[in-house]
Amino acid sequence: MFPLAVRSYYSLMRGSSSPASLCARAQKLGYTGLALTDYNSMAGLWPFLAACKKYGLRALVGAEISDPHSPATVICLVNHSIGYTNLCNLISRRKINEKFSLQREVIEHNAGLIFLIPSISLLHNLRKYNIELAADLGSRPTERSGKLRKWARANSVPAVATPGAVMAQQSEKDLFQLMQAIRTNSRLDEQQEENDDFPACLESPVIYQDRFAVWPEVLAATDTLAARCTFSGPDFGIVMPPWAGNEFGAADSLRKAAYRGACHRYGTDLSEAVVERLEHELRVIDSMGFSSYFLVVRDIVHQACIKADGGTTRICGRGSGAASLVAYCLEITNVCPVKHNLYFERFLNPGRSDPPDIDIDFSWDERDAILANVLKNHGRHAAMVSTIIRFQPRMAIRETAKAFGLPPGEVSRMSKRLGGIRGRSSEPLLSSLQKMPALKKEELADPWPEIVRLASGLIGIPRHMSVHPGGVIITPDPVSNYVPVEFAAKGVPIIQWDKDGAEEAGLVKIDLLGNRSLGVIRDCIASIENSGRCFDEEYWQPDEDLQTRQAVAAGKTMGCFYIESPAMRLLQKRAGSGDFEQLVLQSSIIRPAANEFVREYVRRLHGGHWQHLHPRLADVLDDTFGLMVYQEDVSRVAVALAGFSHARADGLRKVMSKKDKELRLKDYYREFDKGCAAKGVDEETREKLWQMMMSFDGYSFCKPHSASYARVSYQAAYLKTHFPAEFMAAVISNQGGYYSTFAYVSEAKRLGLHILHPCVNTSKRKWNGRGDDNSIRVGLMAIKGLSVDTINRILTCRKKNKFASSIDFWQRVQPQKDESRSLIQAGALDSLDTEKNRSRLFWELFQFRCLAKSQKSNPLFGIQLPPAPVLEPATPKELLRQEYQVLGFLCKGHPLLFYRNRLQNSTRACEFAQYIGRRVRFAGWLLSGKLVSTKTGEVMEFLTFEDETGLVETTFFPRVYRRHAPILATGRAYILQGIVEEEYGATTLTVENVKKL
């Protein structure tokens, strides 16, 4: 029997097995093919087709469509390509249309589809239309299926058997029940009590034959029906966004636009290098048929850049697309590929079969409007790519614990401690947890071992669909002709495939992404201009500014895009160069598996002896001191030493970032080894080169991407160096940086800036930096619990008249009680408090609310408060406590000052340089941390602490980390003991002992 109805885990919590495991099981059971019919979904189409190919199975494409107003479902199987389009449209309508009627839609979209229906009434209703129908008898003869078969025989409709499997094997029953408990927000016990004999798995054909021995014609009809389904998957080729072209055609238009742009970028007298490269790129782009793609992207960017107020939007074209001179000339990207020697073949090469993609960053708060505009302009022809959110260890444990009925507090306590746990480890999850230093004091007592055991089965299973950060596809026909479309929670249309699926299908994606730092730079420059100073962006060359270079070389880049992390700041200090080219290199060399190369890079940069691993690498790795730094270095080395074609080398580069790369990498290794050997490279060198290539495991950047980012980094560093007040205010206002607001406020204080309390009469929504008096006024957005509506009311009311008194403020703004409380505690009403007594302000607030309530019916008279009782003002310490509680930082001073009398013998951060090689005691506030694994797999952590004088980077080696991990939490004070170390001018503290303060 051919299995016609099987769900995979792409049915989103209604199936537990991957398409691959279903196919593997089907092959093992002796089936010749499989029909995947996910519940209102085709998200698993491409993994299913790949698995069928791998296991030599015939793939039948289909889906199970449900009716939203009844329990009815039908199985739809595609028997030719029109049916595929209809099925995509059916699913899209089911997902989008709230008034979806299964019967009506099946009547409208039935061409090329065969419907398996388990309901006599629905079959009866559909029979009069010319629709290919079959009665779905399910997986075993029952009383219900007996009646259905009888009806089918009487009406000459074929009756077929379907496994209705929701899992590959019976052993997944517990997992499936857990998934149902999570899906229905119920307890696991309820599922176990209610569904004891459910669910169904894929059984052997022999079992179905035995079951249906009484109705042999059913199995024959099943196989006949399966044989009629000849559609084996869509083949669209490459689907480019359509360009509403002019009379010249896309290639000519692109050429003209590129040369026009080149003249704008380089002047009318174009150099030979520029012309040569332009011609080369245009030739490749034309031969691959991507001209229209460039023009569509250009149109999107240029339309997006024109703001309603006449200004322009700041963009950052990045990714491999930044290697294209054509893209630079079209003003899609901002870094000159000729000047920075960027490798075009990383972006496009004639052997590349997959579509290119260009990534463009917009300011984070402008991106949604730009996306909405693109989606609106292209209507049903545009949708966003989805991201399939899968269970990760932490989410799996949390959801399983909830299904076990553990209280939310206990679940979140445990969940917080699992921050460092990684998925896809070969080690059992429970063992990984038991080895976690942070869980040392958390006994994994019952029922946690059982929770973890079940949760480990969930890891990797899709949970729900979400929106890709910025991927948009634009298609010539409506998108729902290619792939089912649905609406994401945030209201945008998304396709049911993630980026890999879209790429597999040939749908070309354009990435429009959000970037906080573009907002920071925009706000900072606006603030400078608003203060009456001139800032000319046209001739702004931040990388040529000496002070900025010195600041970068000293690692003073907290708040600067991409170069503010402790690892980056330490690397800049050690490198001590601060120039743009090195910054490009540094932002690429910092990657998870490249620590030893970072050290080697610093040594070579400071004049240490080195030579290329092979003389043939001189042309390839000269700029990078003989080290492979960028993604394309992998491809270029493979081309230069192993004789790879550009396409094959690009394949090697791509496979490194894939999840299931092991098998494919083996093939590449053999080919690389053989190719190198043929060119006379000795075995030891071959092995070293391969190991260097393997350091690109996980994430890594190409040079065009690094260069694009470095440009933004440099702009940020320039602004921080010359306009610290405006810059730090913009960093905090735009949020989302590497550090907390607390850390940025401390940095601002260290830069000599005064932090002024929020004030209802002067604070804006965002933080406001003023370079003329070196101050930053805290924005109203910083006050916890203050709603956006209330902030808007404050700003609107203030426009008419400033607030004269607290009563005036409450009367006009009408904040909620808790909001008023937060405003008072933050000090935002201090300017209205003549007596400087917040206790009294609180009393007035209550009196006002009481009287306002009683005088609601007669609002003509102003409110007069009776005299307040004598209330003592709170102590300064209590005021600071309240301020910290409501703002998360202190405007004046540092929380560590409260402990100073207990810290007579401790060393301050600014004194560390005097104690190199010596043991010190240091009182610090923990800001952030980064967990890493040693070569032996042990966990250690780099933590950043600060005191009122500076930042201290610390190293917790595995033994020390294991001992102290349970007490470490950000936003607390600790006393550390350890040895101060120095490397190329950068000091760090190797910690030996820690205590809470």
Added chain:
Amino acid sequence: MQDRAIIHLNVTDFAVAVERIQDSSLKRVPLIVAPARAARALVYDMSEEAYRDGVRKGMRLNLARKYCRQAQVVHPQPALYRRAMTALVKRVVHYTPLVEQGEEDGHLFLDVTGTHRLFGPAPDIAWRLRKQLLNDLGLDPVWSLASNKLVSKVASRIVRPFGEYIVGSGEEHSFLAPLPLAMLPGLKPEEMKILADFNLQRIGQLAKLSRQQLHVPFQKRSTYLYDASRGRDRTAVLPGRTGNARIVREHVFEEDTGTYSEIQSVLTMLVHETGRDLRNKKMLGRRIGVSLTYSDGKNIIRQATRKNGCDNDFLLRTLAFTALGRAWQRRVRIRRCILICDRLVPRPQQQTLFVMQTRREQQQEKIICAMDTVCNRFGNGTIYLG
């Protein structure tokens, strides 16, 4: 009007005190009372030493063990504590019929107003009682004497775990004034927050506010706060357990449970005990309440009512299951389950002239009667409804 004399007796850490009487070797070690066999047990009670190490009631046992590593853990015996409480009350009622007791927690209020001629001055009664309880039961209670329940309770809080305190009539105000506001009974967390906003730290500062002023932030509660901050409390000592006539049965799960059938079977057991109690007292219950305590300590109570009272286990069980369905709405395990049967009415003595019961009800009655016989002969818990 004669000044009232209210004695507050408080056997601190009552469960621990009873356990230590039972086994004198426990006196030498810090003690935690908790179901030790359960993996997710909570602390039921703890000794003063364990308290000083950070152990608190309702804390997870494994955490409590970390705070106080040398503590010995004993399994709670609610029946034993109930017996000890009964013994305590039995000795106290000799001095006054006005004795108010809590739920097996070692707290007793005694109104000894006007007993001077019989038993001497109130302090003497308190001294004598303490001595008697120590001699007879081995329990050493804290006691305090004041003109009302509120002040005597605050006084006990000051001296616990050992000692006594007498607040003279008219001294209530000056006694309370220097004490922190947290000592005042009945203050809700949100009221404490408001008082902290006004920077009021002590009871005396609160007492300086007039009734009108207190009305501004506290509205209806202002009267209580006004009186309480001045040490005024007119509530009477209510004999017997606090509250109205009702039957209460409780079950604490050793390990919190998320299984509906397990909770149903426990409720069935509690229903049977309640039904027996009703039948023995010749009463009928018209309302069943189910109070659930979730694993995180949150409580919920929901009821189901019947127009006509009943003492039939089958009908009571239906009511209890209805209440359970209404109560268990969170996706969280259950730690404790209490069955409350109230709105009790006497069973009509006169039989109805015509047989109103259905055949099924008659059969049920026979089964219940047989079950009662078995239980009466072989003890509670011998037989339950399935």
